[in-house]
Amino acid sequence: MSLKRVVVTGLGTTNPLGGDVASTWSAMLAGQSGIARLEDDVVADLPVKIGGRVAVEPSEVLDRVKARRLDRSAQFAMVAAQEAWADAGLDDVEIDKDRLGVAVASGIGGVTTLLANYDALKEKGPRRVSPLAVPMLMPNAPAANISLHYGARAAVNAPTSACASGNEAISMAIDQIRLGRADVVIAGGTEAAIHPLPMAAFAQMMALSKTGSEEGGDPTATSRPWDTGRDGFVLGEGAGIVILESEEHARARGARIHAEVLGAGISNDAHDIAQPDPEGRGGTRAIKMAIASGEIDPAEVFHVNAHATSTPQGDIAEGLMLHAVLGKHVENVVVTSTKSMTGHLLGGAGALEAVATVLAVRERKSPPTINLDNLDPAVHLDIATSARDLPASGRIVALNNSFGFGGANVAVAFGSI
Numbered sequence: 504m505s506l507k508r509v510v511v512t513g514l515g516t517t518n519p520l521g522g523d524v525a526s527t528w529s530a531m532l533a534g535q536s537g538i539a540r541l542e543d544d545v546v547a548d549l550p551v552k553i554g555g556r557v558a559v560e561p562s563e564v565l566d567r568v569k570a571r572r573l574d575r576s577a578q579f580a581m582v583a584a585q586e587a588w589a590d591a592g593l594d595d596v597e598i599d600k601d602r603l604g605v606a607v608a609s610g611i612g613g614v615t616t617l618l619a620n621y622d623a624l625k626e627k628g629p630r631r632v633s634p635l636a637v638p639m640l641m642p643n644a645p646a647a648n649i650s651l652h653y654g655a656r657a658a659v660n661a662p663t664s665a666c667a668s669g670n671e672a673i674s675m676a677i678d679q680i681r682l683g684r685a686d687v688v689i690a691g692g693t694e695a696a697i698h699p700l701p702m703a704a705f706a707q708m709m710a711l712s713k714t715g716s717e718e719g720g721d722p723t724a725t726s727r728p729w730d731t732g733r734d735g736f737v738l739g740e741g742a743g744i745v746i747l748e749s750e751e752h753a754r755a756r757g758a759r760i761h762a763e764v765l766g767a768g769i770s771n772d773a774h775d776i777a778q779p780d781p782e783g784r785g786g787t788r789a790i791k792m793a794i795a796s797g798e799i800d801p802a803e804v805f806h807v808n809a810h811a812t813s814t815p816q817g818d819i820a821e822g823l824m825l826h827a828v829l830g831k832h833v834e835n836v837v838v839t840s841t842k843s844m845t846g847h848l849l850g851g852a853g854a855l856e857a858v859a860t861v862l863a864v865r866e867r868k869s870p871p872t873i874n875l876d877n878l879d880p881a882v883h884l885d886i887a888t889s890a891r892d893l894p895a896s897g898r899i900v901a902l903n904n905s906f907g908f909g910g911a912n913v914a915v916a917f918g919s920i
Contacts (some may be wrong), residue, residue, distance in 0.1 A: 506681040509764040511917070513746030514858050515583035515691075519739050519845050522559025523586055528862050530892045534845050536723035538715075540735050544635045545699060551711045553664040553722040554697045555739030555846030559799055565674035573648060574613035575695035579742035581652065584689055588653065590760055591746040593687075604657035604685035605650045606676040607744070608668035610850025613640030613697050645693050645742075657685040660912035663850070665907030666810070668692050669743060670853025674767035675913055676747045680716065691854035693742035701737060707831065711735045712813065726810035726847075727874035728840035729818050729882050736812040739846025743854030745762025745861065762864045763901065765799055765916040769790025770843040772910030779906060781819050783820040789912035790902060794828065797916045799830050799900055803917075804836055805893050805903035806869050806874070808860045810848050811840035821904065822882045837869040837891050838884045844873055853905035857915060860903040864919050867893040 521527035530537070531904045546552040563569055564585075570578055586608075588594065616639040623631040638644060643661035650659045659678055662671045669692020673879035695703075697812035705711045715725035727736040727738045753760055770792065772785035779786070785887035795802060807825060813817050816853025825833050841859050847898045848855055863869050871892045878886070893899055898919050 508750040509677050509747055510750045510753050511745050511764060511861050512748050512759045513587035513756045514761060514861060515585065515587030515744040516742065516855055516858050517557050517559060517561065517579050517582045517583035518607050518741030518848065518855050519555030519558055524858060527752055527892065528774050531841060531844060531859060532868065533872045534873045534889065535746055537871060538725060538846055540722055541697065545697065549699060549702055549706060550713050550716065552708045553737060555737060556697065557741050558821050561821060561842055570790040574616040574639040574644060576609050576693045577645040579695060580649060580675045580693035580744065580839035580844060581741065582675040583691065583742040583744040584649045587689065587744040587746045590688055596756055598687060598918050600654040601656045602674065602686040603653065604659065604679045604688040604692045605646045605655045606660040606672040606688055607646040607649055607688045608655060608662045608672035609642050609645055610663065610665045610694055610851055611696050611701065612642035612643060613644055614696055614701060616640040617698055618698060625916055628907060647909060653689065655689065665909055666849050666852055667905040667907035667911035667913045668850035668914040670915055671769060673745065674769055674852065674913055677764055677767050679750050682749060686749055689745045690743060691742060692746055692851040694849040694851040695736055695740050696849060697740050705738065709735065710814065711738055722869065724874050726813050726843045728813045728872055730842050730875050731877040731879050733813040733818065736842065736873065737846040739848045740910050741848050742851050743858045745857055760823055760920050762861045763918045765918045766793045766797025767915045769795065770912045772912065774910055775855040777908050779820045781816060781820055781825065782783035783824040785910060786824040786904065786906055786912040790824055790828045790904065793902065793914040793916045802832050803898055803900040804829060804902060805899045806838055806863050807838045807855065808863065808903045809838055809840045810855045810900065810904045810906045812842055817906065819881050821880065822884050825884065827872055833884060836885060837887050839869050839870045839887045842871055853903065855915065857903050860901045860917050863893065864901045864917050865900060867895060869893055893894060
């Protein structure tokens with residue numbers, strides 16, 4: 504059985520740089536930062552006082568009555584899904600809803616709903632716990648609510664693989680289409696974890712950067728992948744959604760195609776619950792699988808949107824992976840980390856970065872990594888510190904890498920049309 508070709512026909516996002524794709528892409532190319540000092544009620548007693556709030560609150564986009572029935576993570580997912588659906592031209596098209604799927608992930612789920620209801624239970628008793636608490640806090644709530652909104656009756660998946668979740672959801676969507684189980688899949692990830700408890704927990708792990716939290720500090724300079732001064736990631740929030748279709752279905756309805764999804768790879772380190780394999784062996788396998796499944800010549804890879812969160816170990820390991828897979832051709836590959844601008848969206852990171860990777864392929868332009876003043880001597884990559892042009896002709900392939908706690912590794916390869 505020949506596998507169906509999969510294409511991207513719709514893009515949507517809300518994140519610290521913008522409330523839609525156009526504003527986000529413009530801010531990325533300009534090297535802007537969405538990181539700022541957080542309000543006192545979130546960070547009053549915390550050593551970390553910065554983060555990446557969404558640029559546009561979902562209440563400005565969604566119907567307020569419906570929004571109140573959604574956790575903040577599901578609100579972000581719905582905002583991004585609506586933009587992606589419209590971008591794909593599906594508002595005015597009749598499609599078979601039995602052939603419409605959803606794969607939308609979250610790394611942590613409805614944590615704000617969970618903690619708010621626990622506070623209500625402790626302070627006011629069980630009668631003040633919302634009857635909607637469980638449907639709002641469950642990790643598959645974003646996917647389920649999108650399926651309800653659009654009437655999707657094919658598989659509705661919600662993988663949970665920590666910071667690799669969004670990219671893994673996209674890989675699951677690819678499989679749905681290639682295996683003939685769906686014609687169209689709404690795919691991506693979302694996260695809303697800017698809350699004192701998750702922030703305190705990450706800070707206790709020494710995972711969050713404290714730089715920029717001091718009085719008079721510069722939050723915009725804190726997320727600095729590959730820089731010798733990096734000391735941890737910055738927490739961000741938001742969502743990214745892509746509409747994936749079989750090429751046959753997309754062309755039959757005359758859809759605009761942004762890029763082709765060529766392949767995906769998934770692996771696990773089985774090394775440590777929080778730290779990556781220092782030699783990057785699991786991630787290397789995932790990237791090799793993405794290239795092999797897409798029948799890609801490594802010499803066609805010209806761009807990588809790296810996971811690169813700004814942690815000392817992870818950034819180095821990813822460089823080793825790219826060298827292991829691409830060999831000397833890695834010298835011709837432009838690498839970037841958009842987390843330098845958005846912060847780390849956890850389960851939403853890979854999905855937002857998928858949107859950026861598709862745009863890089865479509866526009867043949869790489870967004871920059873900001874705040875890279877002193878490159879770590881252990882890193883040997885061509886990292887864009889300003890927007891860079893990619894080859895103007897011929898097929899170009901770009902990789903989107905995501906790695907997560909528990910050893911999860913996912914790589915997805917996108918190609919120009």
